[in-house]
Amino acid sequence: MTTSERQKPVFRFAPSPNGPLHLGHALSAFLNRDMAEASHGRLLLRIEDIDLTRCTPEFEAGILSDLDWLGIGWESPVRRQSEHFPEYQAALQALIERGLVYPAFLTRGEVKARVSAYEAAGESWPRDPDGTPHYPATDRERPKAESREMLASGKRHAWRLDMRKALDLTGELLFWTEIGDGRTGEIAAEPEVWGDVILSRSDAPSSYHLSVVVDDALQGVTHVVRGLDLFHATSVHRLLQVLLDLPQPIYHHHRLILDADGRKLSKSEGDSGLGELRARGMSGSDVRRLVGL
Incomplete structure (x- = not known):
């Protein structure tokens, strides 16, 4: 890593592969990417898979696919906590x-x-x-x-x-x-x-x-x-x-995406899964608008 790279702001999107990404994850991914670009910084991807029971390679593959569909890139290599x-x-x-x-x-x-x-x-x-x-x-x-x-x-x-x-x-x-x-x-x-x-x-x-x-x-x-x-x-x-x-x-703690009942979105409930939105024919730009960006 060069000296100039070490001096750049560093952001990270760090999902857990224990279920499909939903709109709340999309908001966080977009904000990390947008803030990294605005500051001429770097964006890293970290897979937080310390829960070896619930986290699976299939869910990780889904995360990578969803981020690619949203148009979000990251530096290699991906850091996996299990390693x-x-x-x-x-x-x-x-x-x-x-x-x-x-x-x-x-x-x-x-x-x-x-x-x-x-x-x-x-x-x-x-x-x-x-x-x-x-x-x-x-x-x-x-x-x-x-x-x-x-x-x-x-x-x-x-x-x-x-x-x-x-x-x-x-x-x-x-x-x-x-x-x-x-x-x-x-x-x-x-x-x-x-x-x-x-x-x-x-x-x-x-x-x-x-x-x-x-x-x-x-x-x-x-x-x-x-x-x-x-x-x-x-x-x-x-x-x-x-x-x-x-x-x-x-630290930048951002607003949450809530459901119609004011409840935080949950992977376990399958709320607003990005895969379902993609299957409906939506684009990454559509998702940006859905999360208020």
């Missing part, structure tokens, strides 16, 4: 060695039972911005010797960030620069509202939070353009960037 698990594991290991993560052994069923029992007594259990209950303190407070024995026994576990310890270590207020469709300017990060987030599971060597900050750093991404549904998750990403000594991109 870079060792890099995410290296980042996780660095956090393990600093005592910033802990093995979490409770199953989803066990967590649900504890939360239900607590709330049945009239108490309120803390939840993250997505409505998911915070993980109980059981494993965070478990004696280290006991945790080591459980790990040695092969007991299934995840790795969770010790949020309190991480925040104590940073010892500073965290901010990110936002230029998107909601609040703009310097946004104060609030990673504590997420509780002890998962960084790795037994069935997925890396979480979205961990892999995305590692990828953005390794790819030299300077501008992250994505939907407003990920606005609050940026707080976790800023914390991980500080803990791992990674650069901070500029």
Whole structure:
């Protein structure tokens, strides 16, 4: 890569191949392409396929075909997260060695039972911005010797960030620069509202939070353009960037495409699939108009 290329703004469109693209993805892809062109920058394509169960080569092929139909090009090579698990594991290991993560052994069923029992007594259990209950303190407070024995026994576990310890270590207020469709300017990060987030599971060597900050750093991404549904998750990403000594991109969280009921479009529901629109004879220009560009 030449010096001039390193100095250019770098954008990335990063879909997951766990279903067909819909209009919301089209809006994000167009905005990344348009902003890259307007700034004489570069556009990368990243396939976020850490979920080896739901992500398939067929869905990836569909993504590439849909982007080509929309008229969106990208630099080669395409980065596939499934090909870079060792890099995410290296980042996780660095956090393990600093005592910033802990093995979490409770199953989803066990967590649900504890939360239900607590709330049945009239108490309120803390939840993250997505409505998911915070993980109980059981494993965070478990004696280290006991945790080591459980790990040695092969007991299934995840790795969770010790949020309190991480925040104590940073010892500073965290901010990110936002230029998107909601609040703009310097946004104060609030990673504590997420509780002890998962960084790795037994069935997925890396979480979205961990892999995305590692990828953005390794790819030299300077501008992250994505939907407003990920606005609050940026707080976790800023914390991980500080803990791992990674650069901070500029963030642009754009409006969402909603259905007639005001609900965010979903792959699982097959909402406004681009393949269906293409089958109706629509063009990429038609889709631009549909998403309000």
